[in-house]
Amino acid sequence: MADYNHAMIIILVMGLATLATRILPVLIFGQGKKVPDYIMYLGRVVPYTAMGLLIVYCLKDVSVLEAPHALPEILALAVVTGSYLWKRNTILSVVVGTVAYMVMVQLIFV
Numbered sequence: 552m553a554d555y556n557h558a559m560i561i562i563l564v565m566g567l568a569t570l571a572t573r574i575l576p577v578l579i580f581g582q583g584k585k586v587p588d589y590i591m592y593l594g595r596v597v598p599y600t601a602m603g604l605l606i607v608y609c610l611k612d613v614s615v616l617e618a619p620h621a622l623p624e625i626l627a628l629a630v631v632t633g634s635y636l637w638k639r640n641t642i643l644s645v646v647v648g649t650v651a652y653m654v655m656v657q658l659i660f661v
Contacts, residue, residue, distance in 0.1 A: 619660040627652035 580586050606628075615621045631648030635641065 623652055623655040623660050626655060 580590075610624060613621045613624050627648045630651040631644045634647045635644040638644070
């Protein structure tokens with residue numbers, strides 16, 4: 552029973568935190584106030600920064616000295632880049648790249 556209560560408290564707190572991040576910008580900037588320039592700047596650069604951080608995180612443990620010499624990662628990165636340049640759809644590119652990587656790792660580079 553304690554695990555159930557603990558899980559419910561965690562879900563409630565996370566739900567409130569998510570709700571707060573959705574409501575606070577409306578309360579702060581919703582009354583026709585001008586959004587500060589630094590907030591607009593962050594809105595432009597943070598998505599690219601987050602994607603760069605995810606790329607670095609995903610590739611940090613890849614070894615080019617051991618077989619398969621980072622070939623699946625390089626090919627999956629090329630698939631993601633190519634599909635994004637072709638369709639300009641981030642979600643599609645991530646899904647296609649993930650599927651390509653998993654197929655390579657599970658079936659080709661065993």
